[in-house]
Amino acid sequence: MATLACLLEATAPKSGNVHRGADFEDLTFVDLATSGVAIGAAIDRLLAGDEKGRRLGRLVLAAVDAMRGACGSNAYLGTILLIAPLALARDGAPLGTGVAEVLRSLTAADARDIYEAIRRAAPGGLGKAEEHDVSGDAPSDLLVAMRAAADRDLVARQYANGFAEVVNEAAPLVEGVRASGMSLSAAIVFAHVSLIARHGDSLIARKCGQETSLAAAARAQRVLDAGAAGTEDYLTAMADFDFWLRSDGHRRNPGTTADIIGAALFALLREGRLPPPWR
Numbered sequence: 001m002a003t004l005a006c007l008l009e010a011t012a013p014k015s016g017n018v019h020r021g022a023d024f025e026d027l028t029f030v031d032l033a034t035s036g037v038a039i040g041a042a043i044d045r046l047l048a049g050d051e052k053g054r055r056l057g058r059l060v061l062a063a064v065d066a067m068r069g070a071c072g073s074n075a076y077l078g079t080i081l082l083i084a085p086l087a088l089a090r091d092g093a094p095l096g097t098g099v100a101e102v103l104r105s106l107t108a109a110d111a112r113d114i115y116e117a118i119r120r121a122a123p124g125g126l127g128k129a130e131e132h133d134v135s136g137d138a139p140s141d142l143l144v145a146m147r148a149a150a151d152r153d154l155v156a157r158q159y160a161n162g163f164a165e166v167v168n169e170a171a172p173l174v175e176g177v178r179a180s181g182m183s184l185s186a187a188i189v190f191a192h193v194s195l196i197a198r199h200g201d202s203l204i205a206r207k208c209g210q211e212t213s214l215a216a217a218a219r220a221q222r223v224l225d226a227g228a229a230g231t232e233d234y235l236t237a238m239a240d241f242d243f244w245l246r247s248d249g250h251r252r253n254p255g256t257t258a259d260i261i262g263a264a265l266f267a268l269l270r271e272g273r274l275p276p277p278w279r
Helices: 002-011 029-047 057-069 078-090 095-104 108-121 140-149 153-161 164-179 183-198 201-209 210-226 232-247 253-268
Strands: none
Touching: 002 029, 002 078, 002 183, 002 253, 029 057, 029 078, 057 078, 057 108, 078 095, 078 153, 078 253, 095 164, 108 183, 140 153, 153 164, 153 201, 153 253, 164 183, 164 253, 183 210, 183 232, 183 253, 201 210, 201 253, 210 232
């Protein structure tokens, strides 16, 4: 399911992101596809092992190492940080409940492993934080660090609010739009631009500043206001938005929103709410 979520997310032609029709100089669609396969295999191995080894920190670190081995770059750190707690949620429980249980069980060892995983992934635009900087020692309580970063990072916010944007916003959005008759790819693209309109994008904010993230949100809203999804006006506005995001050397890449989409797809797959075919 993790592999499939990564592949479905990467294949959809989302504005400003790498997909099957658009590569970056330092990240390609093949990087995303091969990393998705490697991540899924790493999760499978750990979940099939000893119960004591099924810790979030170990899972994140194993998935990041698999990703780095597959493509040598940071293709999916944010997605891994979001999918891993969803994968560890106990069977039979609603995902919101299951994730909350996983987060309550975190230990200092989990925090150390996750900090190490982030350092190994070497994400761009992190900068320095006054508290809980990833270049320093990990806190004994990972959630303290995530809460401190929640106002500036949408991935960290999921750890602070019980994955609200993933489970209660992005997943129902993809599911609802697809139920209206859109293809899954078109539904992913629509959900992606809708989330940018609501939240901006944390990666854009880190790399280019909060004003640019707010500008991205405003431009995304103009796409939604242009016309119904699939109409000529909507597609024209989406193409303009995509061009703006890809300008300035891809620094406006809305990567955090892509991570949220990938996690939402995994959540839908995990709960059996995204059956094939996906054409």
